[in-house]
Amino acid sequence: MSAKIIDGKQVAARVREELAGLVAQRIEQGGSQPHLAAVLVGDDPASAVYVRNKERACAKVGMKSTLIKLPRETSQSELLELVASLNADASVNGILVQLPLPPQINEVDVLDSISPLKDVDCFHPENVGLMMQGRPRFLPCTPHGCQELLIDSGTIVAGAHAVVLGRSEIVGKPMAALLVQKGAGANATVTIAHSRTQNLAEITRQADILVAAIGKPEFVTADMVKPGAVVIDVGINRVGDKLVGDVDFEAVSQVASAITPVPGGVGPMTIAMLIKNTLRAAEIQTGTSS
Numbered sequence: 001m002s003a004k005i006i007d008g009k010q011v012a013a014r015v016r017e018e019l020a021g022l023v024a025q026r027i028e029q030g031g032s033q034p035h036l037a038a039v040l041v042g043d044d045p046a047s048a049v050y051v052r053n054k055e056r057a058c059a060k061v062g063m064k065s066t067l068i069k070l071p072r073e074t075s076q077s078e079l080l081e082l083v084a085s086l087n088a089d090a091s092v093n094g095i096l097v098q099l100p101l102p103p104q105i106n107e108v109d110v111l112d113s114i115s116p117l118k119d120v121d122c123f124h125p126e127n128v129g130l131m132m133q134g135r136p137r138f139l140p141c142t143p144h145g146c147q148e149l150l151i152d153s154g155t156i157v158a159g160a161h162a163v164v165l166g167r168s169e170i171v172g173k174p175m176a177a178l179l180v181q182k183g184a185g186a187n188a189t190v191t192i193a194h195s196r197t198q199n200l201a202e203i204t205r206q207a208d209i210l211v212a213a214i215g216k217p218e219f220v221t222a223d224m225v226k227p228g229a230v231v232i233d234v235g236i237n238r239v240g241d242k243l244v245g246d247v248d249f250e251a252v253s254q255v256a257s258a259i260t261p262v263p264g265g266v267g268p269m270t271i272a273m274l275i276k277n278t279l280r281a282a283e284i285q286t287g288t289s290s
């Protein structure tokens with residue numbers, strides 16, 4: 001078997017087109033241009049690329065973005081002060097602090113200080129709680145992007161056994177929460193497996209849908225995948241000068257029925273969902289949300 005490639009780049013372009021229409025409509029009706037403020041601390045090259053891609057995506061849909069670059073030595077209190085000023089700035093709708101942060105900064109304290117109404121990453125405990133309860137204000141960008149790819153590829157999620165490999169706050173945990181909800185692209189039976197799971201391959205082989213977010217290059221091998229499974233690869237790992245996912249793409253695409261590539265799978269969808277959240281944040285803040 002040779003799996004169908006789920007083209008995240010193409011789906012993300014379509015989502016952006018829809019969002020561009022909604023942004024134009026909002027502005028036509030006298031609404032403000034949605035505005036994302038991204039904060040980058042230090043000079044991590046991968047983070048710089050991500051932030052640049054986020055800015056480009058904003059421009060493509062007609063949104064405003066501001067990048068605030070701070071030196072690697074920035075103190076916790078300086079960063080908290082910046083976030084407080086962005087919280088208070090009514091012209092800023094969404095705030096994104098790019099992770100990871102340098103070691104002198106407590107990530108949780110900084111993320112918790114972002115106004116929940118501007119928390120377009122959906123990292124704030126209030127927003128995580130609302131999402132868990134099935135009444136989301138925002139949806140977490142990467143898990144939401146994966147869910148949209150499942151829907152777009154025609155994967156039947158309801159009643160399927162979804163195995164999420166990885167338990168991070170950014171992907172694994174919220175991914176499992178979205179898949180188990182009632183609603184489109186959900187209603188799955190969900191297992192979370194991780195680095196401490198016993199008989200891991202036995203569990204992943206039971207997956208109709210396998211979401212790999214364990215952060216280890218090409219960790220998922222063909223023998224870990226049930227024939228015909230749909231495989232979503234969230235990993236982005238640099239190996240030498242090559243980017244690879246958490247899935248051994250060549251081998252697993254001989255077993256799976258559909259698979260996302262790296263790059264060009266989940267990554268562009270994460271950014272598209274961030275843009276969607278920024279528009280939603282603008283709508284919530286100006287009382288124009290439906």
Ligand code: GUN
Nearest residue numbers: 096097098099100121141
């Ligand atoms: N670093 C890696 N992924 C993410 C993300 O989704 N949001 C933020 N803010 N930082 C990240």
